[in-house]
Amino acid sequence: MRRGGVPEATVGRLPLYLRALTALHDQGITSISSEELASRSGVRSTQLRKDLSHLGSYGVRGVGYDVELLAAQIAQELGLTQEWPVVIVGMGNLGRALAAYGGFSGRGFRIVALVDDDPEVVGTVVEGLTVTTLGDLATTGPTVAIGVITTPAPAAQAVANELVAMGVRSLLNFAPGHLVLPDGVDVRGVDLATELQILAFHEQRRLLAVSTHDPLSREADTEAIG
């Protein structure tokens, strides 16, 4: 099969494959089977092959995939052949952590601006960039494609509005809460509490499964003890 609509679920896994391929490349491995690549990515081999089939035929039957070629194809599909300019808004602990994170450059992203509204912080230099205000970014700053919001929750909606007003249409929001934005703007939310609560649900179910013995909890049993 050829282009023209990669399923959303597949898009969500392509970064996993790319990560695994990059690691393989760094180890000097040049070829890999779907079985091996799948196990290193945490998916089943049939899923991997189905996913890759949406990009085209880049494997060799009886052999496997060329690591470098496949990585290049996935990078192209994800739009990582160019560097996307990123701004981080909110220079608290999390904002600084992300600014210091090395995995941006060379992987399709470059942090071009850091923003905060605290006069004590504006003007200071963090990771080689001078922190500015949102207003300055809009008037005299570089163009940005992706905005990362690491402000406290109450400020997030206003920050998002301003980013959208200056033309940003992709947001990554680390502040808890749902952002209301115009159609055409793409928001992904990462919330620590949400992740922990999902873990708690499964943790609780595990505990209930071993402590109770009524037939209704069979489902939980099998999954938990497996």
Add this chain to the structure above:
Amino acid sequence: MRRGGVPEATVGRLPLYLRALTALHDQGITSISSEELASRSGVRSTQLRKDLSHLGSYGVRGVGYDVELLAAQIAQELGLTQEWPVVIVGMGNLGRALAAYGGFSGRGFRIVALVDDDPEVVGTVVEGLTVTTLGDLATTGPTVAIGVITTPAPAAQAVANELVAMGVRSLLNFAPGHLVLPDGVDVRGVDLATELQILAFHEQRRLLAVSTHDPLSREADTEAIG
């Protein structure tokens, strides 16, 4: 419908509803319709009602939901009536950011230990807790239910192994890369690069949609400009 297996997709959204309900409660609002609650959670009202139907009938027809009652029901379903002890491993920028994050206590989680392997950091006090080593945590530390991994990628697998060895079966991994662990251990991964790459894919598709005009990109067009 009544208990005995809440779909995974629903579990992933319950924290969203709980967050919205908590905000409503703080605003003094005591009752809400599925339409309103859905829009504040970023889902459709029919999805919300279907999700809630898996927990039981806690709404009033013609009226809506009691905010406090529904919040309590969701909290119970998620296992948040008890406090889960959490350890954060890796006291870099991100680890400190999470340690400082206020959204734990009172919401079902309590940070009971902070871990690092740098002798310069071990023994220092962060957010009221003395940083220890993994070894000390295993022998003399408190029991933990959930481990949060914020180490550099190369250390993550070894850290995960040690946490599992001491009985932890729920992990939240912020280090890039796939962790291989025994069955029955629940891992959730949060990876900044993955999130950004998914955004990049959509951003690229938007750009392609406006710059090209062949019929094949119709699908992208409608979604992007909508």
Add this chain to the structure above:
DNA sequence: CAGTGTGAAACTCTTCACAGCA
């Protein structure tokens, strides 16, 4: 009569089984 609860339909995603190719 406004708004919940829910079978059934539509859709998406995953897994299976195997054809096809180096």
Add this chain to the structure above:
DNA sequence: TGCTGTGAAGAGTTTCACACTG
């Protein structure tokens, strides 16, 4: 022969339409 690529089946999820009820 070994492994990819893929139609078809199966499982899970979302949406629809509407019965029901306070």
